Amino acid sequence: MELTICIDGVEKQLDVEKKGDHYRFSIDGKEYRVSSGSLSNGALTFFIGNRSCVAYFSEGSGGRRMAMGGRTYSIESGENENHRGGTGASAHADGTVESPMPGNIIAVNVSEGDAVRANQAVVVIESMKMQNEIAAPVDGEIKKVNCAVGDQVNFGDVLVEIEPEK
Amino acid sequence: MELTICIDGVEKQLDVEKKGDHYRFSIDGKEYRVSSGSLSNGALTFFIGNRSCVAYFSEGSGGRRMAMGGRTYSIESGENENHRGGTGASAHADGTVESPMPGNIIAVNVSEGDAVRANQAVVVIESMKMQNEIAAPVDGEIKKVNCAVGDQVNFGDVLVEIEPEK
Amino acid sequence: MNKVLVPNRGEIAVRVIRACKELDIPVVAAYSEADIRSLHVQLADEAVCIGPPSPLESYLNIDAIVRAARETGCDAVHPGYGFLAENDRFAERLEKEGITFIGPPSPVIRAMGSKIQSRAIMKKAGIPIIPGSLEGSDDVDEIMKAARKIDGPIFLKASAGGGGKGMRLVLDRTNLESLVREAVGEARSAFGDGTIYIEKYIESPRHIEFQILADSHGSIVHLFERECSVQRRHQKVLEETPSTALDDKLRKRMGKAAVSAARAAGYRNAGTVEFMFGKNQEFYFLEMNTRIQVEHPITEFTTGVDLVKWQIRIARGEELDFRQEDLVQRGHAIECRIYAEDSAKNFIPSCGVITLLKEPWGPGIRNDSGIYEGWEVSPYYDPILSKLVAYGENREAAIKRMQLALDSYVIHGIETSIDLHKRILSNDTFIKGETYTSFIEAHQDEILGSPDSVPVEAFIAAALAEELGGAGVTLRNETALERPTPWHYVGKWEIGGGR
C-alpha cells in the first residue's frame, strides 16, 4: 500500500506491507519493521524494530497535532491540497491581514488609500499584556481598514485589506 | 425535583430547585446554593456557595466511581436495588465464594462434604507475589469445589460453593 | 492570621494557595470572571469573584479586593507577583483597613519603587550603584549637562517606567541631543512623565540578583544568588542558581551588599536585590523587588528553604529560625518559564483551549503550573503557563534533566516557548555558562531558526494514526474538551457563573 503523509508541510511517500504479525514500511529507500501498534485514549504506542515509540494526537481549531519525541507536529491529511506551513499564520499573499491572536487594538497606523510596504506595521494589538505589531504581508495600497483603536478582535478577524502592487 | 442518590451504600434524598442562574439543593433539612456547573473531559466543576468543587468520574468493571476531595466513592444508580457496599466483595451470603482477584491457586483446604465455619480459609490464591487466604462467608457444608492447585483464576470466578447451615 | 485572600491568578496563585494550606490557614481566591474555571480557584478553600476579565476591573481593582477580603473574613492578603504586588497604595490601604499585607511596609515599597529614591538610599548605605545622574529631569539641557559628567557610552532611562519605553543607548555622542529629546517625548507619552535619568552603559552585563528574607525582629539573611541574564523582550526566560560568574569570595561580597541594601531600605519579608554585573566582575545595585519573584523555586531547591511559607510566617510575626551561617547552597537548579507564545514568530502571544497536556515529572523535577487539560488560555493576562524547574547535583546534571523534562512536556492547542528553551539549553555558549543579557539576541539564528527536519518515526506514527486507523482512530478533539461541554445543562449553569 502506498501512502502520502504530510507533516509540517513536508510530504513523504510511504510504502506499507503487512507481514504476518508486523508491518514493513519503506521510506526513502529504507525499510522499517513496525509492530505491536496500539491506540488508546489518544495515545499511539508501537515499535520500530527494538524501539518503543509513543505519539499523542489532538485536534483543535489550529488543526491536527501530533506530539512525539519531544516535538509537536502539524499533520495534514493526504487529501488536503492546502498545506499549512505551520501555525499562527496571519497574513495571506493576497493582502488580507488577519489577527493572529485575540486582543485589543491599541494603534492603527494606516488609512484607506495609504501606500504600504511589506513588513511595515499596520496595526498594534495588545494581548496577554504585550504589544504586538502586525505587519503588511505585501507592498500595496490599503483598500480597507476594518478595525479601530479600542476594538476587541479575535483570532482570524480581518484587520486590514491591501491591494497588492502588480 | 426529588432525587435519590446512593453513594457507598448510603442513600440520600435531595431536593433540587432551579433558581435563575443557580440551583438550590435541600439535603437533610439544610440548603445549598449550587452554581456554575461545567462538565468537561470527565471532570465536573461547580460551586457550593463560595467553594469551587471538582469531581472526576470513571466507569470500569468495578462500577461507577467518583473522586472528590481526596476520596473515591462508588456511585450506584437510583434504579439499582442491589447496592454494593464497597468494592472487591468476594463472598455472598448464599455461600458462593468468588475469587476477589486474578491469580494462581496454591492451596485448596477443603473437599466436598467438609463442614466449614465462617472466616475459615478455604482456598489460598497467589497474586502479585502475595498469598491470600480466601475465607468461607458462612458456616455450612462444602457443596462443590471448582478449583485445584495450579489453576489460574480470574476476578469473579466461583471457587467454592457452600451450603449454608440453616 | 486567620484567613488569607489571594487576589492573583495562574501558577503563583496556585503556589501561594498551597503554602497557606500547608500552614493550615484557610485561603480564598479572589478571581476575575475569566478565571472561574482556573486551577487556583479550584484549589482554594473559597473563591470570590472580584470583577470582569480586564485587570483594571478585577486584579487591579483595590476597592473590589478590599471588599472581597471583608466579605470572606480575610485578615491577610498575599499579592503574589505582578498586579498589585508592588503597589504601595494597595499596601497602604490594607494597612489602614487593618488587614495584613504579606510583604514589606508600604513606605518601603514606595521608596524602592522609585529608581531615583532607591538609588539614593543605596548610595548613602555604601552599596555600589551604576554611575549616572541620581536625579532625573525632563529638561533637555539639564539632561545634556548630566550626561557630560559621565565618560563613555550611557543609557537614557525613564524614571517612571520600564519595558524599554523612553530608553536609549548612547554609544556615540554626536546625536545626543536628538536622542534625549526622543526619550523625553516617549516617556511623557507612555507614562505621563518625561523624567529621564542617565546611567553608565555596562558592557556585556549579566543580571544577577540575591534573595533576601528579613523578619520583623531585625534578622536579615540572603539566600544566595540567581542568574537571570537570559531574557527576551526585557523579560526573563530562564534562570539558574548558582551563577557561573561568581566564585565564593564574590558571592560573599555581593550577599553582604544585598543584606546591607535590605537593611538600608528598612526591609521586611521576602525581597530581591537585583545587581548589574559587569565584565570585570564589578557589580551595581539595579533595583529591589519588593515581592516574591517568579524564579523563587530555584532558590528553594538549592537552599531547602520554603520562601512563600516564610513570607506568611514573617507576616504573622515569626522569627527566622536559621542564621546566615546555617544556609548552604547545594547543587544546581534551573527554571524555564513556559510562555504561551510563538517564540519563533517574534514571541507573539498564543491563546486557546489546551487540547492535550502531558506534564514533566520525576526526580529533581518541579513544575509550578497554573493550567490543566481542557482549560482555556485567555488573552487578558500574562502569557506564563508554568515554571519548569530542574535540580541536579551540578549544572551539567541540571541541564540534562531539564532537557529530558522539556522533551516530555506536551502542550497542544496553543503555541509555547518549550522549543525555545530546548534550543537555549543545547546552545554551546549557554552550556559554557556565558550568559549575558544579550544572549538570545546574539544567538537568535540558532535559537529561533527553523526546526530540524521531520524524523521518519513521525511519518510512521502519522501513517498509523491517519491511514490505518481510519475512522476508528480515537483522536482527542476540542469538541469534547470545549466549554460549554456536551452536557445539556451547562449553558444554563454558566449563567451568572462569574458573579
Place this chain on the structure above:
Amino acid sequence: MNKVLVPNRGEIAVRVIRACKELDIPVVAAYSEADIRSLHVQLADEAVCIGPPSPLESYLNIDAIVRAARETGCDAVHPGYGFLAENDRFAERLEKEGITFIGPPSPVIRAMGSKIQSRAIMKKAGIPIIPGSLEGSDDVDEIMKAARKIDGPIFLKASAGGGGKGMRLVLDRTNLESLVREAVGEARSAFGDGTIYIEKYIESPRHIEFQILADSHGSIVHLFERECSVQRRHQKVLEETPSTALDDKLRKRMGKAAVSAARAAGYRNAGTVEFMFGKNQEFYFLEMNTRIQVEHPITEFTTGVDLVKWQIRIARGEELDFRQEDLVQRGHAIECRIYAEDSAKNFIPSCGVITLLKEPWGPGIRNDSGIYEGWEVSPYYDPILSKLVAYGENREAAIKRMQLALDSYVIHGIETSIDLHKRILSNDTFIKGETYTSFIEAHQDEILGSPDSVPVEAFIAAALAEELGGAGVTLRNETALERPTPWHYVGKWEIGGGR
C-alpha cells in the same frame, strides 16, 4: 560503559532508565510479554522481550537476560531491586560474561545473603549483633541447648528464608520444645532446609537503616538513616528520614557502625545496613541489602545526592567526589508506597485497568511512578504502583505536604493503599513519631476501620453528574481505555507483540 540493560519493571525500571539517560548512556528495557505497554518500555531507548509474564520465565531467567544483553550490545546491567538484584549467581554469571553488574561483587552478595555468614562477619568487625546463636541447626536438641544460653524472650528464625515462615516468638519457655519442632518442620517444608537460629527478642523495636555508598577506590560514606518501622505483612509501607528516635550523637555512632559494616563486608556500590533499634537506644545489625532500596528517594531529598546515578558512576570506576564531612541532612522527607491493594480487606492485591489517574505534583513532591491512565495492572508482579515522596523543612511540614498530596492522588479502576497512608499520617501516635514495627497492627482499628461518612458535597456532585447530566454526561469509561481499543487494526497488531 556503553549501554545498560535493565531487566526489571515498574517504577524502579523507570527510575534507572532516567538515570542512564541523564548520564547519556543508552539504555535497554528487558521486559516480559505482560509489560509490552509498560511505561519503562516506552521510556527506554530500546526494548527487548525476555519471555512470558511469569517471573521465572522472564525477570528471573538469567539465560534470557544474558542473551538479551548480548543481542542488544549491552556491557552493563542494572538489576533494580527485587527479582535478581540480590542473586549472587546472576552477578557471578555477568562477571564471567564480562558484563558489568551495577552492584557489589558476587561474593559480597553471597556473604550478605546468608544471615549466619553476615552476622559472623559483623561480629568479628565489632558491630553489635542481636544476641543469639550464630550457627543454626536443624536438630531440636541443639537448638534447645542454644536457646538456654540466652535470657528472656527469644525468636526462632529460619536460616534459609523470610516472610514469617519458620518464625516463632517464644515469650514463655514452658512449651519451647514443641515450638522448636514446629519451626524446624515449617522451615523444612517452606525452604527445603530446616535450619533454625535463635535471636534475642527486642521489645518495641524500630527498623532503622543507613544508606551506604562505597566506590572502588576505598572510599565509603554513609548518607544517614531511614526510619522504616511502619510495616504491614513484614513489608515497609511508609519510610521517613531523619528518624524521630535518633539524636546527633546516636546518629553519628550508628553511621560509623554502618560504614564499618560495609568495610568489613568488602562492600562496593550502593547498599543499606539495616539495624534493629530497641527501646533503650540499643541497636543491632540485622542485615545488609546489597542493592538500591525502594525508599532511596527520601535520602536523595535530604542529602541532595543522586544515589542511582552514583550506582552507575561507581560501577564505571568513578571516585566519590565528596567526603563524609561534606554530607549534611537537610529537612525531612517521607515516602508512601502506593500499593495496588485493598488495604481495608486484609491488603488483598487488586488489579485491572487504570481508568482514571491524577498524580500529585507541586513544590517538594516527587512521585516515582510506573503507571499511566489506560494501563493495566497485571497479577504477575509486586503490587507497587508508585512511591510518593514529600519533602519539607521539618517533619511537620513534610507530613502536611504528604497529606495534601495524597488528597490529590486519584486512581480509579483498582483499589490502592492511598487511604491507608492518609490514616497513618493523621494518627496521633505517628505524628508523635512513636513508630515501632508493630505500629499498623497496634492501631489497626483506627487505620483500617470504616471510612468517615459521605459528605454532602459528594451527593451534590453525584446528583449533578447522574441526574442532571443524563445521557449527556461524558463519563470516562473503560471501553475507551481498554486494550484492544476501538481502533480496527489493533487486534492484528497485537499478534506476536510480546516477542
